[in-house]
Amino acid sequence: MKIIVCAKQVPDTNEVKIDPVKGTLIRDGVPSILNPDDANALEAALQIKDANPDTKVSIISMGPPQAHYMLRECLAMGADEAFLINGRVFSGADTCATSTTIAGGIQAIGDYDIIFAGRQAIDGDTAQVGPQIAQRLGLPVVTYVQGIREIKDGSIVVERQMEDGYEVIEVQTPCVLTCVKELNEPRYMSIKGILEAYDTPIKEFLTPEEIGLVADQCGLKASPTQVLRSFAPAPKGKGRMLEGTVVEMAKELVSSLQEKHIV
Amino acid sequence: MAIVINKEACKGCTKCVKVCPFDAITMVEKKAVIGAGCTSCGSCLDVCPFGAISKIEDRVGGVDISLYHDVWVFAEQREGKLMNVAIELLGEGRKLASQIGCRLCAIVCGSGISDLPAELIAYGADVVYVADAPELANYTTDAYTKTIYEAIDQYKPEICLLGATHIGRDLGPCLAVRCNTGLTADCTSLEIDPHTKGILQTRPAFGGNLMATIGCPNHRPQMSTVRPGVMEKALRDESRTGEVIALKPSFAEGDIRQKVLEIVKNVTETVSLNDADVIVAGGAGLGAAEGFELLKKLASRLGGTIAASRAAVDSGWIDHAYQVGQTGTTVKPKLYIACGISGAIQHLAGMQRSGLIVAINKNEDAPIFEVADYGIVGDLYQVIPAMLEALG
Numbered sequence: 267m268k269i270i271v272c273a274k275q276v277p278d279t280n281e282v283k284i285d286p287v288k289g290t291l292i293r294d295g296v297p298s299i300l301n302p303d304d305a306n307a308l309e310a311a312l313q314i315k316d317a318n319p320d321t322k323v324s325i326i327s328m329g330p331p332q333a334h335y336m337l338r339e340c341l342a343m344g345a346d347e348a349f350l351i352n353g354r355v356f357s358g359a360d361t362c363a364t365s366t367t368i369a370g371g372i373q374a375i376g377d378y379d380i381i382f383a384g385r386q387a388i389d390g391d392t393a394q395v396g397p398q399i400a401q402r403l404g405l406p407v408v409t410y411v412q413g414i415r416e417i418k419d420g421s422i423v424v425e426r427q428m429e430d431g432y433e434v435i436e437v438q439t440p441c442v443l444t445c446v447k448e449l450n451e452p453r454y455m456s457i458k459g460i461l462e463a464y465d466t467p468i469k470e471f472l473t474p475e476e477i478g479l480v481a482d483q484c485g486l487k488a489s490p491t492q493v494l495r496s497f498a499p500a501p502k503g504k505g506r507m508l509e510g511t512v513v514e515m516a517k518e519l520v521s522s523l524q525e526k527h528i529v
Numbered sequence: 530m531a532i533v534i535n536k537e538a539c540k541g542c543t544k545c546v547k548v549c550p551f552d553a554i555t556m557v558e559k560k561a562v563i564g565a566g567c568t569s570c571g572s573c574l575d576v577c578p579f580g581a582i583s584k585i586e587d588r589v590g591g592v593d594i595s596l597y598h599d600v601w602v603f604a605e606q607r608e609g610k611l612m613n614v615a616i617e618l619l620g621e622g623r624k625l626a627s628q629i630g631c632r633l634c635a636i637v638c639g640s641g642i643s644d645l646p647a648e649l650i651a652y653g654a655d656v657v658y659v660a661d662a663p664e665l666a667n668y669t670t671d672a673y674t675k676t677i678y679e680a681i682d683q684y685k686p687e688i689c690l691l692g693a694t695h696i697g698r699d700l701g702p703c704l705a706v707r708c709n710t711g712l713t714a715d716c717t718s719l720e721i722d723p724h725t726k727g728i729l730q731t732r733p734a735f736g737g738n739l740m741a742t743i744g745c746p747n748h749r750p751q752m753s754t755v756r757p758g759v760m761e762k763a764l765r766d767e768s769r770t771g772e773v774i775a776l777k778p779s780f781a782e783g784d785i786r787q788k789v790l791e792i793v794k795n796v797t798e799t800v801s802l803n804d805a806d807v808i809v810a811g812g813a814g815l816g817a818a819e820g821f822e823l824l825k826k827l828a829s830r831l832g833g834t835i836a837a838s839r840a841a842v843d844s845g846w847i848d849h850a851y852q853v854g855q856t857g858t859t860v861k862p863k864l865y866i867a868c869g870i871s872g873a874i875q876h877l878a879g880m881q882r883s884g885l886i887v888a889i890n891k892n893e894d895a896p897i898f899e900v901a902d903y904g905i906v907g908d909l910y911q912v913i914p915a916m917l918e919a920l921g
Contacts, residue, residue, distance in 0.1 A: 279735050279875070330565045357565035358531070361702065362711055389735055391855065392714040394702035397670070401706035406786035407670055409699045423790070428695050430850070433667075434791040441786070486531055486569060488590065490711030490748035493570040494729065496550060496741040505886070505902035507893075515905045516915030519887065522903065528864050528885055529807075529831055529920070 267321045269311040270372055271345065272383040272399065273304040275329050275336035279388045300336045303384025305452035306445040310414060311382050312344045313450065322346050326371050328356055328364065334468055341463035342455035349375060351471045358486030361390075365398030367484055370477030372403065380422065381442045385410055396444035406441045412448040531585055532569050534561045538581035545573035545582060550739050570741060590709075591747030594687070599656070600626040601686035601750070603677070604637040604649055605696055607668075611648060613762070613803060614692030618755060619652045620763035621719060622690055625728070628721040632656055634686065638676055638778075640666035650771035652763040658684070660776040668696050669787045674703040676778040681708055686750045688728055690719075693754040701754050710748040716755050717859075727751065737855055737878030756859045758803035759882075795850070802853065807833025808862045810853055810880070811841050814869020814890060814909060818846035824868060827913050830920055833862065838870045854879035868909040872897025889913070 281296045300308075308325070315321040325340045327333050328351040337348040351371050359367060372381065381400075386393035393409065400407035412432060413425035426433045427446055437443075455463075471477050474484050482488060508515040523529045541559035553566035554573060561581070573582050602622045604615040619635065626633040635654040637645050639661065646657040660676045673696075681689065681704065689704070691697040693715050705712035713730040720729045722744070728751045730743045745751040802808065809828040811820055824835045836858075837851045853860055855875035865883035870876060872888070872895055880886070881900045888901035889909045898904040905912055 277735070279738065352565075354565050358568050360711060361714075362705060362709070365706060390714075391734075392702075392712075393698045394705070394712060394714060397699060397702040398706045401674075401703050407699075407703070408787060409670075410695050426695075428792075431792070431794040433789050434793070435669075436788045436790055438786040482590075486567075490590075490709070491713060491743050491745050493568050494742045494744045496570040496572050496734070496739055499733070499737065499740050504899055505904065507898065507904040507906065512907050512911045513915050513918075515907065516912055517919045519903055519905065520916055520919035523864065523885075523887075526885070 267314065267318055267379045268377045269314060269321060269323045270375060270378045270381045271304070271308045271311050271323060271325050271340070272368055272381065272396070273308065273325050273327045273336065273340055274301045274384070274387045275299070275327065275333040276301045276387050276389040298332065298336065300339055301384050301387045301389075303386060303445055303447060305384075306447055306449045307382035307384050307443075308340055308343060308345065309450045309452040310411075310443070310445055311380070312453065314380075314417070315344065324349065324375055326368060326375065327351070328359075328367055328371070337468050338463045339455060341466050342459035343453055344456070344459060347466065348468045349471065350468055351477065353472050354485075355474060355481050356485045358489065359484065360489035360491045361392050361394035361398060362490050363483070363485060363488040365395050365402050366479065366488065367474075367477065368395065369399050369402035370474075370479045371471055372399070374471060374477045379440050381405070381440070383442065383444045385444045385446050393444070396442060400442035403442070406437050407444070408435050408437050408441065409444040411443045411445050414443075414449070532563050532567055532571070532573065533583055533585055534563060535581045535583070536560050538579045540579055540581075542578065544576045544578065548572050548576045550735070592749050594747070594749050597685045597687040597749040599632045599634050599684075599686045600629070600688045601681075601690070602633070602635045602654070603689065603691040603697065603700070604635040604645070604654075604657075605692055605694060606637060606639050606642060606645060609639065609642055609645070611645060612692060612694065612757070614694060614697075614755070614757040615649075616652050616762045617757065617760040618690045618692060619649070619654060621755065621760040622688075623653045623763060625688060625719060625721055628723075629687070629726050631687070634658065636660070636677060636680060638665045638673055640664075646771075646773045650769050650773075651765050651767050653766075653769065654771055656772045656774060658774050658776055660778045662778050662780075664780050664785060665778065667789045667792065668700075669785055669789060670699055670703055671785045671787055672778075672780065673700050674707065675780070675784060676776065678704055678707040679778070680776055681750060689750040689752045691752070691754045693756045697754050701752060705752050708748075708750060708752075710750060710752060711743075711745040712752040712754070713743045713745070714754050716753045717759055719753060719755070728753065733855070733878055737874045758859050758861065795848075802834065802836055802851070802858045802860050805834045805860070805862050807831040807864045807866075808836045808853070808860055808880075808883075809833060809866045809868065810836040810838065810870060811847075811868050811909075812838035812870030812876075813840035813844070814871075815841060815846065816869075820869070820909075821847055823910065823913050827866070827917060830917060831864070833864070836860070838873070838876050840870075867897050867901070868913065870897050871895045872900065
């Protein structure tokens, strides 16, 4: 079986802080990580490989050269090969253009039975690129996959997470599945994997032509949406800190709420 | 748009480097260079003291936007019942439609849903497009995408709004690619540009650390998803009238490649954080799952419900359905009491629009106090019993 996993290197948004004076992001020391949902996507692929050792797992990513670190991490976890789409021409892409590029990269890699992606990346939280890749490739998609029940010949049975439960869905293969964190517990890199990862060359696609596209289909140029303005969220004014003993504070709070007819 | 640097004017002051939210500007030989991470957000334009940075139009493609009219709302239903978010979108859609001066339309898919058009009209739809077919009884990506794409292609709406539910976030991206247009996810505010009549979509990025306003000038429809609970519900008025247009979806062998075998509902009580007037939320400071019992006492005394931060959910103390924040539910109750929640930006993103916020935390430096109307530094296990006492 051939599996392709889409991965993204993201800033760890849990570590991002706002400069309280200037209202801008403090980026110093914010680590770049493998997007958490993508780690679940890779783990899903690796579990299939564990059960069927002749499975080949390929990773594809779009991003700057620094993404090599993330791709080596994926290799060290157990992926067989890694591809990076990298170049100024691809930059500034919104989800619509990104999906065109990644779909091009996937076609350049070739054969696949299942394409896994994370549900969403923590820097954008859009959850769009996975299903959009499926549309570009003409493949069926199931998003929010929280369980894989059975891999059959020509189809796969998965659980799709809903707000109030889940659905059991049988989907034809090849297909795209986007994964949520409830699907599995991503493995750690192995020592052997880390050693081997550094000997595995990362293949790069540097031009649109290498992935069957032209420059006008890539990056900012091909993005229907435009960021018109970005700004730090307006801080809500700080209110009043109550003082005194616990009983005094509780009484004051309750009477304030009662005065405002909230309770 | 692309950001360009005028090398002659750039003096290498690095102000733009510091302000760039995407770390996309570097200094090469004391001149700013725009790197691959640039999204053309424009943050650098205003800070340059030398006017050396500008935005240029270099997009390709697009459609004849004059062919597109009306605001559409995807009226999501499950088991024949409209989702609340559909009513919220009709409320918001009405505002947009009156600013543009166009009609507000709803599109609804399902099977045996003949009573829904009247309901959608009562909530403000001027036109309801109905696709009623057995294949549409349960949501599948392929069936809904095909049906709605064909309707968009035929009737050409200028704006399409979808709820950011697990269904809307599946359907929206697929439709956007079919229409080759842009989709802005999880918008928290929508406005119409008075000059261009185009939509201005504001959404949080970087886990709520940054807000971005996004437009879609040359492609149609302009598509947005909006999280449930963010917009005001439309008011119901049975006296409204509207037009109902039946769509005629047809499916050939192989058109629908997903098959729903089973729908499993969580047996736990359903959580409706969106509808609650009072929410008492607990975080890591609870220390144990049992802490929620105390919160429940306070919540029921105040006629509200309990909720949780991600830390409490990740600790396994409470189900994910109770989670408030970026990856949970967005809420805006009249009263939000945060107990033992430090106030990570992802949590704040989900609750800071609440009417009144009370924070109880042992750590006086906890960021939650920055958004609180009333702050109490103390042990919640002492403060909450004292509050219950004071409430009588």
